[in-house]
Amino acid sequence: MLNLDAAFAALADPTRRAILARLALGETTINELAEPFKMTQPAISHHIKVLEGAGLIVRRVEGTRRPCRLAPAGIAEIDQWLGMLRKALAANYEQLDEVLAAMQPKRRKGRR
């Protein structure tokens, strides 16, 4: 199971969010990532390791290359959790409208 704390901690860094955005376009290698981010390979490697540990990306071995890509399951789990929060909030307030209407002082009803 995805550790949400680790996932949110991984997302805390703007570079890591940018890496995820880049990976959303497709699989790539650390070398290819280092280029647009103007970062050294070890620095990118560190970020990749954090994202991998959080279950947000996966890497595979292809000869000497170790390309990384998004881990759909990890991303989906975060989306699911946040989507649930959003829907719950909106639905709750609609429910509260009804509860408040029922709480209104009775005399209002008889007002002409």
Place this chain on the structure above:
Amino acid sequence: MTKMTLQTEGDRYLVVRRRFAASPELVYRAHTEPAIVQKWLLGPPGWSMPVCVNEAKPGGKIRYEWTDGKGGGFYLTGEFVELVPFSRIVHVERMHLPDPTPDNHVETTFAKEGAGTLMTMRMTLPDAATRAAMLSSGMEHGMEASYVRLEEMI
């Protein structure tokens, strides 16, 4: 009239504003009396809140447990920090799924506006990332859609 808005402030704040056709006293009570909270803080259709601890005093505990009635569920714990009857509530909360989510520091104010109330809920997330994640999930668009639906119903 737009009933609910969601805005970001700085990089750690998220502000939700919602209007209600009831006095600040009623809206405040709906947030601090367990019997009332249980009636509306339910989440998606079909869910309920069998456990509702809401000790509305500084240091008082909050514990909400939700269930979908099919064995699924999660809970939230928190603590009240400050309460000013009918106008302001400050509390900290976190969800347990079952791993706890980062602490969300929440200040909720209730202001009289005409015959109703403008509720402003300011959430302070632990960092920019938590908030970014909330926003990138389309939270804002989802909320917008739901209050447009609500407008159509009224």
